[in-house]
Amino acid sequence: MTNVRPLTAADLDWVPALTDAAFCRISEALYGRPRTPPLFPPHQFSYRLAVDRDGCFAAFDGERPVGALFSVARGPLAWVGPIAVAPDVENQGIGQALMAACLESWARRGVRLAGLETFPSSPKHLHLYAKAGFRPGWTGLGVRKEWSPPPAAPAAPAAAASPPAAVQWPDGVAISGDPPSLDFVYPGLDLRAEAETTRRQEIGELLVTDGGCALCHVRSTFHPRPGSTFVPFLAARDAAAFDRLLRAAECLAARAGCHAVSLRLPGSCWRAYRHLADRGYRDMGAMLRMKRGERPDYDHADLLYCDNWL
DSSP states (O other): OEEEEEOOGGGGGTHHHHHHHHHHHHHHHHHSOOOOSOOSOHHHHHHHHHHOGGGOEEEEETTEEEEEEEEEEETTEEEEEEEEEOGGGTTSSHHHHHHHHHHHHHHHTTOOEEEEEEOTTOHHHHHHHHHTTOEEEEEEEEEEEEOOOOOSSSOOOGGGGSOTTOOOOOTTEEEESSOOOOTTTSTTOOOHHHHHHHHHTTSEEEEEETTEEEEEESSOSSOOSTTEEEEEEEEESSHHHHHHHHHHHHHHHHHTTOOEEEEEEETTOHHHHHHHHHTTOEEEEEEEEEEEESOTTOSOTTOEEEEOOO
């Protein structure tokens, strides 16, 4: 019988290997090619656990760990992932048990809308999430902008690390630990836990301007590629604020010695996508988004909003 309990820091000793094994198996089954671990940066798991301890769970068969789930509740808007089950015990209800524990936690904490991203070509995953009340119909897009890194030797001047457009720090953007109100995205949306954990673990910074904010991870918790800054959240009330935050993220990346910035965003946020494309961001592929709860179409075409649900 599967036993599910809250995940602890001690579980992080086995979680990375189990998650890598599960996703390598999924990749081979869906795409016919094996992947070489690690697929996830190990510090991603400690970050996710620190952000939302009440939303992370471990599954056991007796004393043996057989599954893990991570989720993040941003106030009333939450998302789940990754979910991993040991390959040799798939299709035994472990994923359902983990998801049930997560949904119960969300219900206690007042989550009104929940989402996830999954493989569009995997009937097994669609079935699992549909049984939990999630419905497909949305996309999640990845975008990335790269520039040439400075030479390793001789030592380059600081300006050489800047993107080709010689991005300078924009006026009106500050590094802060306190996110502004984000009710214009979703009422009650709360980024404080992620901002606090980002600063405490020295992963990156929260950028704030009049009309929005951006969370920037220069030590990425998602992309294992070296030299890449990841922006798991960016939201702005208007195009000017969106552009200021994006330019500040690029400048922060360059100052940290990175030569790329990556984001994810809802495919429905077409205005944000066009702004990114105009600034040189290019597609990295799409995933299927599934949602359950109130106002699933909050991320409409005019909303200048990027988020990470992976």
